[in-house]
Every structure is written in C-alpha cells, then in structure tokens.
Amino acid sequence: MSNNGLLKSSLAKKYLMALTGLFLCTFLLGHLAGNLQLFISGGEGQQAFNEYAEFMTTFPLVKILSYLTYASVLFHIVDGIVLTMRNRKSRPVGYVKEKGSANASWSSRNMGILGTIIAVFLVSHMQTFWYKMHFGAMPMHEGLKDLHTVVLAFFSPENSLGLIAVVGYVLAQLALSFHLVHGFQSGFQSLGLRHPKYTPVIEKTGYLFGIGVPLLFASIPVFLYITQL
C-alpha cells in the first residue's frame, strides 16, 4: 500500500478527527480563561477584557494559533460529515428494532447531531462577536475596541433578544458538554493511546473537562444577564 493510501484510509480520517478535536479542546481552555474575566466587575473588568481581546486579535503567536483553530474547525466538520456519510452507507437497510441504549452511551451515538448543534452555534457566535470585532463598527474605550460593552449589551435584559441569546448559549454549551464527555476520551482511543493505568485517568479527565468547561462557559452569560436585571 502506498503512502497516499494512508490519507484514503478510514483510520487516517479518524486520526484527523481526533487531532482536530483534541486541539479544539485546548482552544476551549484558552478561550475560557479569557472569558472568565467577564466576571470582574466595573471599569477594571472592562479594561482587562478589552486588553485580552486586543491581545487575541493582534499578537502574532496567537494569530498563528487562531488560524490553526479555524483550520481545525473546518477539517473537523468536513471530516465529520465525510465519516458520518460513509457510516450511513455502511448500513443501507436499518433494523426494525434496535436497542442502542443497551450497549452504548447516548453521547457516543449522537456525535454528529451534537456537532451540528455546536456548528450552528459557532456561526451565530462568530457573527455576533468575532465578525464585529474584526470587521464591524466597534465602540472604543481607552483607545481599545470595547468588546466588553458589546458583550454586556448582547446578554442584557435591555436587548430584546437578550434572554433568547442566554438560553441559546446555555443549550449550545449543553450540546458541547455531551460532545466532549464522549469525544475527549474517544480522541485518545482513536490515536491508539490506551493503557490500563492511564486510560481510567483520561476518562475521568474527559468527564471533568466535558462537564466543567461548558458549565463555566454557560455561567458567564447567565451571570451577565442576572447582574444587569
């Protein structure tokens, strides 16, 4: 088998899925660290968050990471669609009666649907904040683009869609949570990283990561909405 055979093989598609997925997990950690500054109140929090946003859009190393992130999202989605379509083709006639819950977790059976929810969220999320920050008209504060004010205004009772935005955000994080509870440890298995001693640790970490990270993300818009009531 030649080496371009590797790229065509089902396992290579799995490696790509795992590498992009696990890379996106590290992205989530970085993104979360920045967002948590929204918990700091008053002018101090505004300054800290805006400086972080400025840093994220201009610092060269971060720029490289952000391009890697865009590429990962893209490849993860395209690869996910290719794999899901191939899997459908592998069982053209389904079962009349199938008891999926008897042998596999709900998350593991619904990665495609969960991913699609995350993708829909990503589009709206990037339109609201990323696009505005990069290309839109932004208010200024102390010489910096004032993303802080934009975020607060978006998740605010003053915004007619504010409550919907908060609820949508929380639901998307719920989907992300289910996606990660299966995906985190699944990524390691796809790469062949399994060991009697370390796999239980990876599984526990995946659980904590998959619940903790989306929970912290989700708590931010809820906090912003309630404190602005």
Add this chain to the structure above:
Amino acid sequence: MDLTLNVWRQNGPEDKGRMETHPVSGVSPDMSFLEMIDMLNDQIIRDGGDPVAFDHDCREGICGMCSMFINGEAHGPGRGVTTCQLHMRSFKDGDSITIEPWRASAFPVVKDLAVDRSAFDRIIQSGGYVSVNTSGETLDANAIPVPKPQADEAFSAATCIGCGACVASCKNASAMLFVSAKVSQFALLPQGQPERASRVKRMVEQMDEEGFGNCTNTGACAVECPKGIDLSNIARMNRDFLKASAEGE
C-alpha cells in the same frame, strides 16, 4: 411458553423482504433459541410453508455462525453468549420477539436470517496469518519463549470467532473489533513480528474496501461480543497502523 415471533423474511439477495408474524406455543424455557427456531420451522413445514433460513453449525458457541439480531441486540439480551447459547428462560411467557439478520452493506442477506460474511474471510486472506516455511523442518512454536501475560492477551484476542456481532451492533457497521482482534493475536506474539506492519495495513485496507463503516468508539461491539474481545485491541490496531504508515513500509 407462548410467544409471538416477528421474523424477517427475504426470498433472496434481490428481494425487498418483509417482517412476518408467527405465533408459537409450547416453548420450553430450557430450549436454546435455535431449538425454538427449529420448532417454528417444524410448524411452518407442517403448514406447507417455506421454513426460515438461518445459519448455525456447532450450537455450542464456537463457530460463530448463528447470526441473529434479537429484540434489537446482536445474539439477543444475553452477555457473552451467541444465539445458540441463549435460552428461552431469558424471555417471558407472552413475549413478542423481533428477529432480524445482521444489517451491513458488507454482509448482504442471502435469505431470511442468513447473511454472507465472506467479507471477514477476505480480510483474513489479506493478512491474518503468519508465513512459515513448511519444508518439514518447521520450528516448534513452543520453542520460542513468550511471557505469560502476553500469551494470555494474544489468546484472548484469538478467541474471536468471527461471528460479526460487533459489526451488527455497531451503529456504523464497523468491523474494527474483529479486525483488531485478528491483528492483535499476531502483533502480541514473536511469530507475528516480521509481517506486523504490512499485515495491519493490508487488513485495514481490505476492511475499508469491503465497505464497513468507521469506528466512533461507541463501544457497542465490545458489549455485544460473545467472546469479550476488548477495546484495547482497537487502540493497538490504531497505533500499529499509524506506526506502519509513518514508517512507509
């Protein structure tokens, strides 16, 4: 016991197929599931009908022929058993039981519940062996020392009977558990080392060619496997394939 059976009937590979309902009565809880099907067929033949075609051979859990998807699960509700080892005491009087063939494009239905699993044979032919010289001076396998834990692991992998329950249970109709067991039983032993890299590449390539789906690590295969083949075999195959591809063997 009195039961209602919903059985898949399909005259041949080209037929569309349909579910058919048959009441059976007087089933003993001590019967195996296949004996119950024998009873059903006896009844159908007496009524002048065409008996339900199904595969079976050893009837003691070692040949892997008795592929039946029973009430939504491969080999029915039991764990660590094939259909021939499933007993009617696992069901209740008055139960309705749905019986279907394995569903995978790589396992086409031949007739009713019998499917063609020769895709597995072709995967084995592609690399599931060790090449030895049979000149008459063949080295005794026992002369090569193998550490006991490794021998045990290789033996566990080798207990796979090729039944296809892993494919049938997987929502992606993936054959990863079967192929990884067959890769591992050699990868874990000294005799398997010379062909280790080419073996894994050829077997994975053949697996893809047969049209099996991609593993999404749901783990359903290992739960339904009658021989308890472990998911660590899949990880080993993923590792070996990556290594073999990186080395460009």
